[in-house]
Amino acid sequence: MSAHFRKLALIGIGLIGSSIALAARRQGLVDVIAIATRRQETLDEARDLKLGDIYTLDAAEAVRGADLVILCAPVGAYDALARIIGPVLEPGAIISDVGSVKEHVVKVVAPHLPKTVYFIPGHPIAGTEHSGPSAGFAELFAGRWCVLTPGADVPADKTEKLAAFWRAMGSKVESMDAAHHDMVLAITSHIPHLVAYNIVGTVADLETATQSEVIKFSASGFRDFTRIAASDPVMWRDVFLTNRDAVLEMLGRFLEDLSVLQRAVRTGDGASLEAMFTRTRAIRRSIIDAGQETTAPDFGRPHEAPPEPTVTFVREHGGGDDA
Amino acid sequence: MSAHFRKLALIGIGLIGSSIALAARRQGLVDVIAIATRRQETLDEARDLKLGDIYTLDAAEAVRGADLVILCAPVGAYDALARIIGPVLEPGAIISDVGSVKEHVVKVVAPHLPKTVYFIPGHPIAGTEHSGPSAGFAELFAGRWCVLTPGADVPADKTEKLAAFWRAMGSKVESMDAAHHDMVLAITSHIPHLVAYNIVGTVADLETATQSEVIKFSASGFRDFTRIAASDPVMWRDVFLTNRDAVLEMLGRFLEDLSVLQRAVRTGDGASLEAMFTRTRAIRRSIIDAGQETTAPDFGRPHEAPPEPTVTFVREHGGGDDA
Structure with a gap:
C-alpha cells in the first residue's frame, strides 16, 4: 500500500502539525504541503521554519485539491473548521485529525463532511511539553503508537493507506472504536x-x-x-x-x-x-x-559532574588558593 | 573548612549509600569506608562493586572509630540501628542520615546517642527510580540540594564540616528546621x-x-x-x-x-x-x-530515528524488495 499523497493540508501547525510536516517531507510521503493556521504570527513562524509549500490563513484554500487533510488545531476549533472545509473538500480525500479525544471529534466533524470523502479520526500518542511550530521534530512519532478510529462505512484500503502514511513516519498503528x-x-x-x-x-x-x-x-x-x-x-x-x-x-x-x-x-x-x-x-x-x-535512571536526564577533587588537607594547612 | 574524614561508616548501602561511597572516594574525602548492611547478599554485592574497605553485617563494628557515620537504611530501621551503634560511637563523631523525613528521625535516633557525638540529620534531595548498591553513581548529588537539620545544641562548625563534605560531592547545602x-x-x-x-x-x-x-x-x-x-x-x-x-x-x-x-x-x-x-x-x-x-523535551528521552525514507511509488510499481 502506498503511503504517498499528492497534497497534504495541515490545519493547525503546533507541535504535532509541524512534526508531521517535517517527517512527511523527510520520508518523501507528499509532494506538496499546505499549512493553514488561525494566527498570522504562527503562519509566519511556520514559513520561517520552511515547514511547507503553501501558507494561508484560509483553511478552505489549504484543503482545495488535497488528497489528505489532517486537522492539527485544538479540538475546540474542529466544529468551525469542519464547516469551513466541508464544502470544498476534494472527492476521494482522506480527512483525519490528531486530537486526544475521538468520540467528540466524530460528533462535531462528521456532520459537515460530504459523503464523497473518507473520515478517519486519528491520535498519535506522542508529544513533549513544548508547543508551537518550532517545537516539532521529524522523530517525534518514531516507535510511538498512532490510533485510528475509522467509522464502519470507511473502506479498509483507505484506513490502510492512512496507516501506511503513519508507519512511514515511524509510528506503530492500531485501529479501535472511538469510545474505547x-x-x-x-x-x-x-x-x-x-x-x-x-x-x-x-x-x-x-x-x-x-x-x-x-x-x-x-x-x-x-x-x-x-x-x-x-x-x-x-x-x-x-x-x-x-x-x-x-x-x-x-x-x-x-x-x-x-x-x-x-x-x-x-x-x-x-x-x-x-x-x-x-x-x-x-x-x-x-x-x-x-x-x-527507557530504563535509564532519572528519565535519562543529564547528570553534571561533581567538582574537581578538592585536596582539602592541603588547603586547610596553608592553601588559601580559592581558584 | 575541611571536608575530610578519617573513617566513614555507611549503615545501609542502597542507591544513596553507594552513591556517597563512590562520590566520597572519587573526591578523596575519606581515608576508609566501612559498609554495614543487614543482608549478606547486599553486602556481597557492595564488595563486588568495590564500594568500600570494610564490609560487615554488624553496624556496631562499622561505626567503631568512625568520625562520620551516615545512616542510609530505610527510616523504619533507624530505631534499632541507633540502639546498636549508640554505645560504641567514637566521641566527637558526626552522626547523620539520608532519610526523607526528619522530625521522626530526631525522635527515634537522638535518645540512643551519647552526649559526646554530634547528631546532624540530613536529606540529599536526589535519587532515581532504581534501588540497591549497583544503582549508585558518583554524580548523583551534583547540582542537587542537601538539607541539614541540626539541633540547636550542635556547634556551627560541626554542621559546616558536614556541609563541606556534601558540597565536595557536588551538592548545594541548606539548613532548616526539621518540621519545616x-x-x-x-x-x-x-x-x-x-x-x-x-x-x-x-x-x-x-x-x-x-x-x-x-x-x-x-x-x-x-x-x-x-x-x-x-x-x-x-x-x-x-x-x-x-x-x-x-x-x-x-x-x-x-x-x-x-x-x-x-x-x-x-x-x-x-x-x-x-x-x-x-x-x-x-x-x-x-x-x-x-x-x-532541563528544558530538553520529553525529559531528554532519546527519540529513535524514523525508518529509512521509503520511495513508495517505486516499490508500488514493481519493487518487491523488502530489504
Missing part, C-alpha cells in the same frame, strides 16, 4: 494531566516563602509533574470539555483508591502501603518491556 | 509519590484487556507516573508512616483543589480549566530557571 480509545486515554493521559495540573496548582497556592523552597527541592518528585502540567492549556481545556464522561468515570476510580491510601496513612497501616507500593512495579516493568520507556 | 523540612517535602515529594502510586494502582485494577492497552499507550502521560511509582516500596512505606501529619495536611489541600477541578470538568467550565492550566506554567519556568530541570 477515549476510555483508555482517560486513564493513561487525561487523569495524569489533571492530577499534575492539580498538584502544581496546590503549590501555587502556598505562601511565597514555602513556594520558593518547593521550587528549590523540586527534584524530589514534584519536578516531573510540572513537566506534564506545562503542556498546552488550550488543548487540555478542550480535552476535559470533550471527554467529560470517561474522565469523570476514571477520576471516580482514582479518588476511591486514593481514599484507601489516605486511610492507610492515617491508621499507620504499613503492610497495606508496602503491598500497594510493590504491585505497581510490575506495571512499570511491562511498560519498559513494551518499548514505551 | 517535613512540610516542604510532603508537597514536593511525598504527595507526588502517593498520587503516582495511586494512579498506577488504579490501572492495576482495570480488566486485563484494557490494562495491556494502557501499557501500550503509556507514553501519553501515565509512563512518567510509573517511574515515580517504581521507587523503593519499603522506603516509601516508611516515609508515609513517619511523616503522617504533614502528608495528611497536604493531601487535604490537594483533594480540595481536585474537587474544584472535578466540578469544572463536570459543569464544562472551560474558562476555569484554562486559567488553572495556564498558571501552572509559571512554576515550571521557575524550576528550570532554578537549575533543577
